[in-house]
Amino acid sequence: MEHDKSSKYLDLSKYSDPKADLPKGLDRRGFMKLAAAAAVGSGAALDAFANDRYSDGAPPTRYPEPDVIGLDKRFKYKLGNTPIVRLHRGTMWAEGPAWSGNGRYLIWSDIPNNEVLRWCEEDGHVTRMHRFPSGNANGNTFDFQGRQISFCHGTRQVIRYEWNGGVTVLADKAPNGQEFNAPNDGMVHPDGWMLFTDPGYGSLMEYEGNRLPSAAKSPQPNQKEAIYRIDAPGKVEKVADEPFKPNGLCFSPDYKKVYVADTGVSHYKEAKSGIWVYDVDGKKLKNGKLFTSGEFNGKTGFIDGIRCDEDGNVWGGCGWVGDGYDGVHCWAPDGTRIGHIKMPEIISNVCFGGTKRNRLFMTGSQSLYAVYVETRGGTMT
Numbered sequence: 001m002e003h004d005k006s007s008k009y010l011d012l013s014k015y016s017d018p019k020a021d022l023p024k025g026l027d028r029r030g031f032m033k034l035a036a037a038a039a040v041g042s043g044a045a046l047d048a049f050a051n052d053r054y055s056d057g058a059p060p061t062r063y064p065e066p067d068v069i070g071l072d073k074r075f076k077y078k079l080g081n082t083p084i085v086r087l088h089r090g091t092m093w094a095e096g097p098a099w100s101g102n103g104r105y106l107i108w109s110d111i112p113n114n115e116v117l118r119w120c121e122e123d124g125h126v127t128r129m130h131r132f133p134s135g136n137a138n139g140n141t142f143d144f145q146g147r148q149i150s151f152c153h154g155t156r157q158v159i160r161y162e163w164n165g166g167v168t169v170l171a172d173k174a175p176n177g178q179e180f181n182a183p184n185d186g187m188v189h190p191d192g193w194m195l196f197t198d199p200g201y202g203s204l205m206e207y208e209g210n211r212l213p214s215a216a217k218s219p220q221p222n223q224k225e226a227i228y229r230i231d232a233p234g235k236v237e238k239v240a241d242e243p244f245k246p247n248g249l250c251f252s253p254d255y256k257k258v259y260v261a262d263t264g265v266s267h268y269k270e271a272k273s274g275i276w277v278y279d280v281d282g283k284k285l286k287n288g289k290l291f292t293s294g295e296f297n298g299k300t301g302f303i304d305g306i307r308c309d310e311d312g313n314v315w316g317g318c319g320w321v322g323d324g325y326d327g328v329h330c331w332a333p334d335g336t337r338i339g340h341i342k343m344p345e346i347i348s349n350v351c352f353g354g355t356k357r358n359r360l361f362m363t364g365s366q367s368l369y370a371v372y373v374e375t376r377g378g379t380m381t
Helices: 029-035
Strands: 068-070 085-100 105-110 115-120 126-131 137-142 148-152 157-161 167-171 186-188 194-198 226-232 235-240 246-251 257-262 274-281 284-293 302-308 314-319 327-331 337-342 349-353 359-372
Touching (some): 085 115, 105 137, 137 186, 148 194, 194 246, 226 246, 257 302, 302 349, 314 359, 337 359
Parallel strands (some): 246 302
Antiparallel strands (some): 068 337, 115 126
């Protein structure tokens, strides 16, 4: 397939999946309708794809990588001699990257295709349908025993893949007995319990899950959106519900704070795009407040998946605005935006991985990208 020859990005996807068919166009109309309220200008979201020009014959990136940008002197994480690379292309809507340190591989979700993919570090090989059907899994993570945990839109469950090949349902109902809206993202605490978010997007559309009849009347398919804690299979407690639509979630490196992205502007006029932060008090969350805003250079988009580095900075996938905004934003522990990685696609999620956990993986709509940075992931996955 021919590509525009003007791309300056390295495309390594040909080595991992040479037969992959490239999508002819953007087929995310369902979510575009949801995102329209937050997109700046009617064509802003589509403009983000105007720079998606990758080519096998493209000229190499001239170092230093021009699209890794420091906005503050505290952003000391740009390496002078490493490029942004594309590792795979061919997904419909990619989310949920998670790194397996034991297996030396990355998994991520293609929600509409109902699959979880796997990229192997040793040779760049990509396995499609690593998990299929995946329950329209969105976010993924690993627990401290190395087991994969997925947050499933389609089945409205949180599940764990066991070493013997079995699957354990960790949660399928809220404490009130109602089914969840559609679990989205989460992370495990070293003490064994875990947190996850339930914004409900997978129950509002067929494209990413199973649309519920109630979605025609309310952006809350089953109940108010919330953040939950799982102590053991079937033992679930609600811990917070201030964000309008809690989305990406991560712990700080010392596990004393939890950050939660809020994408409620997709449905609520009174919502604000940004990230909340909570103090972790035992198994409870306290003192919730807005940590940072999604506004950047006068434009506001969505902050989706987030991860902390070892210095406590928060890195987040951002998009639905267009060129100059879409990509990865980095905030210092005080909430100041200190760095920006410009990307040609909307970036949904990020995670740190690689042998030294100093490689930032980015799921970008139809692609998987990576770039080395001079920091390491602050948590296990």
